[in-house]
Amino acid sequence: MDLTPTPSQTVGPYLHLGLTDARSISRIAGDAATGQRIWLTFRALDGDGAPVPDAMIELWQADSEGNYARPGGDDDAAAFRGFGRMATAEDGSCTFETIRPGGVAGPGGTVQAPHINVSILGRGILKRLSTRLYFAGEPANHADPILALVPEDRCSTLLAHPDPARANNWVFDVRLRGKGETVFFDV
Amino acid sequence: MSSSLTQKKDDDPTRSVAPFRRHELGTQPDYFYPAYRATKLRAPSQPLIFLPHTLSEVTGPVFGHSDIRSHDQDLTVQHAGEPLGERIVVRGRVVDGDGHAVPNSLIEIWQANAAGRYAHTKDDHPAPLDPNFSGTGRTLTDKDGFYSFVTIKPGAYPWRNHDNAWRPAHIHFSLFGPAFVTRLITQMYFPGDPLFAYDPILQSIPDERARQRLVSKFDLETTKAEWALGYRFDIVLRGRESTPFEK
Numbered sequence: 001m002d003l004t005p006t007p008s009q010t011v012g013p014y015l016h017l018g019l020t021d022a023r024s025i026s027r028i029a030g031d032a033a034t035g036q037r038i039w040l041t042f043r044a045l046d047g048d049g050a051p052v053p054d055a056m057i058e059l060w061q062a063d064s065e066g067n068y069a070r071p072g073g074d075d076d077a078a079a080f081r082g083f084g085r086m087a088t089a090e091d092g093s094c095t096f097e098t099i100r101p102g103g104v105a106g107p108g109g110t111v112q113a114p115h116i117n118v119s120i121l122g123r124g125i126l127k128r129l130s131t132r133l134y135f136a137g138e139p140a141n142h143a144d145p146i147l148a149l150v151p152e153d154r155c156s157t158l159l160a161h162p163d164p165a166r167a168n169n170w171v172f173d174v175r176l177r178g179k180g181e182t183v184f185f186d187v
Numbered sequence: 188m189s190s191s192l193t194q195k196k197d198d199d200p201t202r203s204v205a206p207f208r209r210h211e212l213g214t215q216p217d218y219f220y221p222a223y224r225a226t227k228l229r230a231p232s233q234p235l236i237f238l239p240h241t242l243s244e245v246t247g248p249v250f251g252h253s254d255i256r257s258h259d260q261d262l263t264v265q266h267a268g269e270p271l272g273e274r275i276v277v278r279g280r281v282v283d284g285d286g287h288a289v290p291n292s293l294i295e296i297w298q299a300n301a302a303g304r305y306a307h308t309k310d311d312h313p314a315p316l317d318p319n320f321s322g323t324g325r326t327l328t329d330k331d332g333f334y335s336f337v338t339i340k341p342g343a344y345p346w347r348n349h350d351n352a353w354r355p356a357h358i359h360f361s362l363f364g365p366a367f368v369t370r371l372i373t374q375m376y377f378p379g380d381p382l383f384a385y386d387p388i389l390q391s392i393p394d395e396r397a398r399q400r401l402v403s404k405f406d407l408e409t410t411k412a413e414w415a416l417g418y419r420f421d422i423v424l425r426g427r428e429s430t431p432f433e434k
Contacts, residue, residue, distance in 0.1 A: 003286055003423055004214050005210060007214060007400060011361075014309070014310065018359055019361060062242075068243075083248030112242075119367075121372060123225050124225025126216035127216055127218065149238070184231050186237045187244050
């Protein structure tokens with residue numbers, strides 16, 4: 001048997017049928033999860049700056065102590081599962097409720113700044129796009145080993161910013177192409 | 188910082204991770220593929236930045252295990268009546284890049300009905316909806332990585348990518364595997380479809396052998412006598428670069 005990984009294909013415009021109609025997960029942290037409760041609003045924009053109304057955003061994050069949920073855990077009932085997924089609305093946005101992650105162990109004894117791993121899937125996206133969300137103003141960002149790999153003038157595309165109108169709400173724009181294009185990672 | 192990333196030995200073994208293998212050139216689609224028109228505004232123009240795997244990439248969600256019902260893997264029994272069309276069984280095995288089974292892992296599928304129409308509010312193809320077919324299924328792989336679905340063979344359908352554009356019949360597959368980087372969303376096709384050569388979504392994969400990996404095979408062993416044709420569709424998720432040391 002050929003063990004080359006199976007190729008990716010676009011999730012297409014009808015992803016809701018199989019993925020988010022029945023199993024959208026907007027709440028990553030339940031009431032019992034410890035940490036600072038936050039809301040993250042994503043906005044997906046295309047190369048013309050127009051909203052992307054038919055994409056799906058998936059998140060994977062550590063808890064407030066910097067630990068990832070483990071296989072074998074009681075996943076769907078867990079206070080903190082670390083995983084969320086939502087379809088974008090007509091305005092290209094979706095909002096998750098979670099807790100702010102802690103710093104995560106990094107290579108060579110380093111500590112990665114608090115971050116959230118982000119996947120973007122959609123019509124016209126032939127394979128998953130991966131990026132990371134970091135928090136603007138977080139002092140640990142300066143020592144983050146992954147941000148250190150990103151050209152300085154593009155680091156700002158990886159920062160979520162506090163929404164001045166709503167406490168504990170953060171906004172993260174995903175610009176798929178062109179001006180202000182988000183940094184995407186080869187993972 | 189970059190020197191620590193290339194460091195081979197780690198002072199603290201709990202912080203070293205076994206990275207996953209990278210894809211070989213040509214075996215995955217490109218992002219920018221103008222023949223598939225929607226990529227022109229949605230594919231990044233800048234090169235991706237290589238990310239050495241950390242704990243964030245080698246861990247992944249455990250998701251969807253608690254509420255799977257028996258009819259979730261049989262798309263022909265989800266309504267009062269039987270859906271129209273050709274009943275089929277799709278069966279296969281999910282393994283990693285070393286050939287090891289990926290057990291107890293969620294697979295989600297969705298598809299058009301036999302007439303080529305999705306039960307989706309945005310699908311305006313003038314083909315009939317089937318009140319007995321939603322086109323949505325899910326299951327878990329068993330301890331040996333096997334899965335199976337009973338469904339209806341989906342129809343081809345037109346789309347507006349170019350003049351007289353038709354998608355070959357396909358079933359969408361979504362899998363998680365063990366890590367953030369093993370997430371896979373793909374489409375399964377049926378053998379011998381004359382539309383393959385005209386489909387930019389399939390043709391976006393440069394390597395012909397890689398494209399063939401998305402085409403299921405007719406399988407007499409999976410076929411159920413006097414009931415349904417069987418198709419075999421095996422899936423390979425990414426494997427690790429090396430086996431992690433046992434402590």
